[in-house]
Amino acid sequence: MNEQSHPTAGVYLRVAAVLVILTVLEVGVFYVPAFRPVLVPVLLVLSAAKFALVVMFYMHLKTDSRVFTFLFGAPLLLAAVVMVALLFLLLGALTLRGAAGAG
Amino acid sequence: MTTYTSLGLDSRKMAFWAFIGSECLLFGSLISTYLVYKGRSVVGPYPHEILNIPFTSVSTFDLLMSSLMMVLALAAVQRGDMKWGKIWLLCTALLGLVFLGGQVLEFTEFVHKGLTLQTNLFGCTFFVLTGTHGAHVTVGVLWLLTLWVRGLQGKLTRQHAMTVEITGLYWHFVDVVWIVIFTVVYLIQ
Numbered sequence: 239m240n241e242q243s244h245p246t247a248g249v250y251l252r253v254a255a256v257l258v259i260l261t262v263l264e265v266g267v268f269y270v271p272a273f274r275p276v277l278v279p280v281l282l283v284l285s286a287a288k289f290a291l292v293v294m295f296y297m298h299l300k301t302d303s304r305v306f307t308f309l310f311g312a313p314l315l316l317a318a319v320v321m322v323a324l325l326f327l328l329l330g331a332l333t334l335r336g337a338a339g340a341g
Numbered sequence: 342m343t344t345y346t347s348l349g350l351d352s353r354k355m356a357f358w359a360f361i362g363s364e365c366l367l368f369g370s371l372i373s374t375y376l377v378y379k380g381r382s383v384v385g386p387y388p389h390e391i392l393n394i395p396f397t398s399v400s401t402f403d404l405l406m407s408s409l410m411m412v413l414a415l416a417a418v419q420r421g422d423m424k425w426g427k428i429w430l431l432c433t434a435l436l437g438l439v440f441l442g443g444q445v446l447e448f449t450e451f452v453h454k455g456l457t458l459q460t461n462l463f464g465c466t467f468f469v470l471t472g473t474h475g476a477h478v479t480v481g482v483l484w485l486l487t488l489w490v491r492g493l494q495g496k497l498t499r500q501h502a503m504t505v506e507i508t509g510l511y512w513h514f515v516d517v518v519w520i521v522i523f524t525v526v527y528l529i530q
Contacts, residue, residue: 239454244415246416261401264524265394265395267396277483281524281529282524284524285520285521285524288517288520290524292517292520293513294409296412297513298506303348303350305358306350306358309358309361309362310358310365313363313365313423317365317368317369317370320369320370320373321369321372321376324374324377330379
C-alpha cells in the first residue's frame with residue numbers, strides 16, 4: 239500500500255471506541271482488589287494495546303511505508319533497551335547502597 | 342513545493358518521523374528517571390496520597406478524543422471538505438486546551454498540598470516528566486490553532502493535506518506518550 243491510503247472515518251471511530259473501552263478497563267482494573275496481584279502486567283498489556291492502536295491506525299503505520307515504521311520503531315526499541323538497562327544498573331546500585339547503609 | 346526522497350516518500354514526512362524517533366529517546370530517558378527514583382522519596386507527599394485517578398482518567402479520555410478529532414480533520418482535508426477540516430482542527434485544539442487546563446489545575450493542587458520540584462524525588466521526576474509532556478501539548482495546540490487560522494484565511498486547502506498529516510503525527514505522538522505516562526505514573530503506583 240502506498241503512503242496515501244489511509245483508513246476511513248468509520249475505522250477511526252471504531253478505533254476510538256476501542257481506545258475508550260481499553261481506558262475504562264485500565265481504570266476499572268486499578269480499582270478492583272482482585273486484580274492486585276496481576277495489576278502491573280494487565281495494565282502494561284492494556285497500555286501497549288492502546289499505544290499500538292494509535293500508532294497503527296491514527297499515525298497510519300499499518301498502511302504507510304515500512305521506512306516510517308523503522309524510523310519510529312528503531313529509536314523506540316533503543317529507548318526501551320536504555321530504559322531496561324538504566325533500571326537494572328541504577329536500581330541495583332541504589333539497592334546495594336541502601337543495603338550497605340543499613341549494614 | 343513537495344520534495345520526495347529517493348524512496349519516493351515525502352521528505353518532510355520522513356524527516357518528521359525521524360524527529361518523532363528522537364522524541365522517543367527524550368521521553369524514554371524521562372520515564373526511566375521517574376522509574377529509577379520511584380518509591381525512593383524520603384519525605385512526602387507520596388504518589389498514592391496525591392494522585393487523583395478519576396480526574397486524570399478524564400484528561401486521558403479528553404486527549405484520546407482529541408486524537409480522534411485530529412484524524413477526522415485530516416480525512417476532511419484529504420477529501421477537500423475544508424469546512425469540516427477547520428471544525429475538527431478547532432475541536433482538536435480546544436480539547437488540547439482542556440487537557441492543559443486540567444494539568445494546570447492538577448499542578449496547582451499539588452503545590453498547595455506541598456509537592457514542588459524541590460520537595461522530594463517524586464515531585465522532581467513527576468513535574469519534569471509531565472511538565473515536558475505538557476510543553477509538547479502546548480506546542481501542539483499552538484500549531485493546531487495556526488493551521489485553523491490559516492484555514493479561516495483560505496490558505497489551507499486540499500493541497501496542504503500533508504501539512505495537516507504531519508501536524509497529526511505530532512499530536513498523536515503526544516497522545517501515545519500520555520498513554521504511557523498515565524499507566525506508568527498514575528496507575529502503577
